[in-house]
Amino acid sequence: MIEVRELTKRYGKVRAVDGLSFRVEPGRVTGFLGPNGAGKSTTIRAMVGLDRPTSGEVLVDGKRYEDLPRPLTTVGALLDARAVHGGRSVRGHLAGLARSNRLPARRVDELLETVGLASVADKRAKGLSLGMSQRLGIAAALLGDPQTLLLDEPVNGLDPEGVKWVRDLVKRVAGEGRAVLISSHLMSEMALTADHLVVIGRGRLLADTPAHDFITGNSRSYVLIRTPEPERMRDLLAARGVQVDHGPDGSLEAVGTDQKTVGTLAAESRIALYEVTTTTASLEDAFMQFTADSVEYRAEQGAAR
Amino acid sequence: MSSLNAAVDFEWSKVRTVRSMVWSLVLCVALSLALAVVTGAVVRRQYADEPAPSSFDPVSAGFSGLRLGMIGLVVFGVLAVTSEYSTGTIRSSLAAVPRRGVFYAAKMLTGGLAAGAVSCVAVLTSFFLAQATMGEESVSLTDDGVPAALVGAVLFTTLLCLFSMGVAALLRSSVLTMGILMPLFFTVSTILTNVPGVGRAAQFLPDQAGGLALYRHAPDGYVLNAWSGLAVLAAWTAAALGAGYLALRRRDA
Ligand SMILES: Nc1ncnc2c1ncn2[C@@H]1O[C@H](COP(=O)(O)OP(=O)(O)OP(=O)(O)O)[C@@H](O)[C@H]1O
Numbered sequence: 001m002i003e004v005r006e007l008t009k010r011y012g013k014v015r016a017v018d019g020l021s022f023r024v025e026p027g028r029v030t031g032f033l034g035p036n037g038a039g040k041s042t043t044i045r046a047m048v049g050l051d052r053p054t055s056g057e058v059l060v061d062g063k064r065y066e067d068l069p070r071p072l073t074t075v076g077a078l079l080d081a082r083a084v085h086g087g088r089s090v091r092g093h094l095a096g097l098a099r100s101n102r103l104p105a106r107r108v109d110e111l112l113e114t115v116g117l118a119s120v121a122d123k124r125a126k127g128l129s130l131g132m133s134q135r136l137g138i139a140a141a142l143l144g145d146p147q148t149l150l151l152d153e154p155v156n157g158l159d160p161e162g163v164k165w166v167r168d169l170v171k172r173v174a175g176e177g178r179a180v181l182i183s184s185h186l187m188s189e190m191a192l193t194a195d196h197l198v199v200i201g202r203g204r205l206l207a208d209t210p211a212h213d214f215i216t217g218n219s220r221s222y223v224l225i226r227t228p229e230p231e232r233m234r235d236l237l238a239a240r241g242v243q244v245d246h247g248p249d250g251s252l253e254a255v256g257t258d259q260k261t262v263g264t265l266a267a268e269s270r271i272a273l274y275e276v277t278t279t280t281a282s283l284e285d286a287f288m289q290f291t292a293d294s295v296e297y298r299a300e301q302g303a304a305r
Numbered sequence: 306m307s308s309l310n311a312a313v314d315f316e317w318s319k320v321r322t323v324r325s326m327v328w329s330l331v332l333c334v335a336l337s338l339a340l341a342v343v344t345g346a347v348v349r350r351q352y353a354d355e356p357a358p359s360s361f362d363p364v365s366a367g368f369s370g371l372r373l374g375m376i377g378l379v380v381f382g383v384l385a386v387t388s389e390y391s392t393g394t395i396r397s398s399l400a401a402v403p404r405r406g407v408f409y410a411a412k413m414l415t416g417g418l419a420a421g422a423v424s425c426v427a428v429l430t431s432f433f434l435a436q437a438t439m440g441e442e443s444v445s446l447t448d449d450g451v452p453a454a455l456v457g458a459v460l461f462t463t464l465l466c467l468f469s470m471g472v473a474a475l476l477r478s479s480v481l482t483m484g485i486l487m488p489l490f491f492t493v494s495t496i497l498t499n500v501p502g503v504g505r506a507a508q509f510l511p512d513q514a515g516g517l518a519l520y521r522h523a524p525d526g527y528v529l530n531a532w533s534g535l536a537v538l539a540a541w542t543a544a545a546l547g548a549g550y551l552a553l554r555r556r557d558a
């Protein structure tokens with residue numbers, strides 16, 4: 001388990017992370033969300049001791065990362081896919097890391113097989129595509145069979161098969177009772193993967209909640225209705241206490257009802273219906289709604305410049 | 306201690322698996338040997354008819370290749386440090402070895418040992434090749450002052466490599482580090498040494514001071530001799546390594 005306590009990191013005048021506290025708990029996938037520049041990568045770098053906190057601390061199983069005797073067996077991190085010497089072979093890179101933590105050399109070949117890089121094991125890293133570099137980074141994170149995985153935008157550049165592989169991997173790992181923190185801008189992917197969400201903006205914690213609660217709490221589901229008699233339909237629904245808004249192209253958006261009710265009501269009143277669709281909330285909508293302030297702020301900043 | 310062992314293993318695997326690093330070491334030996342042979346031949350022709358002046362130092366002349374070959378060692382030391390930053394490897398390295406003192410000690414130890422081993426090869430082979438081609442004027446291994454000069458030469462090039470590594474750890478950029486070290490080693494200090502007035506101070510520059518170890522008998526006009534010169538270089542090296550360590554410990558990776 002990882003515990004971030006009152007973490008603050010300043011780069012000159014920029015407060016990249018500002019009094020941030022949260023936990024990465026075992027047994028679930030924690031999605032780490034925030035707009036560009038929110039401080040996600042900075043937080044993850046601080047977790048593994050790369051960036052020195054301005055104040056606050058990060059504890060891994062109650063210890064500082066630096067005090068872990070063989071850190072790769074406790075925490076595996078994917079920070080930046082290109083954190084590899086281009087002149088070194090794929091296998092050479094992993095073999096070196098294995099040596100540094102006294103991991104068996106056979107683990108390297110096992111992993112190359114697992115992440116699908118066995119065929120390029122002896123190629124130099126600079127010849128790898130973005131997706132392949134990403135796979136190499138994931139292999140490095142998995143090398144020590146760690147109890148905690150930190151993945152900063154792991155699906156960036158991966159092909160659909162790779163994206164699904166990462167999704168299955170993190171779910172399996174969390175299912176085994178390990179802790180996973182994963183950042184991504186792909187909301188649809190996050191919605192499929194994360195059990196819990198930590199959302200930050202401008203370095204501050206905005207939300208730390210179960211994924212389901214976040215979605216239902218920050219976006220609305222509604223029934224979209226198209227009919228030649230929108231006014232009558234609206235009055236009918238409103239009379240039953242249903243909130244109805246006007247959607248685009250003369251459509252109606254009814255909140256707090258369902259298709260069946262709408263259909264029955266329309267039939268009783270002999271109103272023709274062209275379309276009745278339930279629109280469920282997506283993580284993307286929820287996220288956009290939630291971080292609107294943060295994004296607005298940045299857009300203003302950009303315009304002012 | 307075992308964590309230092311593992312970290313040294315890690316560093317050693319980094320040296321072996323990057324071609325540019327291996328090549329810079331090969332370059333060091335190759336340049337030293339090639340120039341040793343050329344110098345030997347030139348000396349032989351020069352002094353074929355007339356005897357060499359008493360100031361002629363066959364040991365120092367034989368090391369003219371080494372003076373150039375040490376570029377390879379400097380490049381090696383600098384790359385061993387700066388390539389971590391230029392490629393971003395430093396992130397995976399420090400995630401694997403988060404104790405920066407251990408990481409730094411392992412890197413310097415590995416670099417120093419590799420430089421020492423390569424220096425031994427370059428110094429001995431270039432000495433023997435130069436003396437073999439020099440003819441009349443050559444000296445042998447057992448002659449007065451020769452063993453000391455050979456040991457001194459190995460210490461000189463090894464320390465110079467470590468000094469460069471310390472500077473590289475401080476500056477983090479290969480362009481910046483090379484841009485400072487190369488002119489310093491190959492032009493500035495030679496020029497300064499020959500400018501009246503500052504000459505006496507210039508002999509305390511790292512390469513000039515340490516370079517006195519390359520002579521069989523210390524040349525005239527120097528305050529320092531081979532051993533005090535090496536001591537001055539060792540002090541420079543300690544300072545550079547210390548500054549490099551402070552930079553690594555304080556700064557973000
Ligand atoms: N090494 C650094 N030096 C100076 N400023 C930095 C540094 N690293 C990050 N920052 C700044 O800190 C802030 C947070 O950056 P960070 O990379 O952590 O954001 P992020 O949430 O990972 O963004 P993204 O979604 O774009 O990856 C940004 O304003 C960034 O410019």
Ligand SMILES: [Mg+2]
Pocket residue numbers: 040041042152
């Ligand atoms: Mg980032």
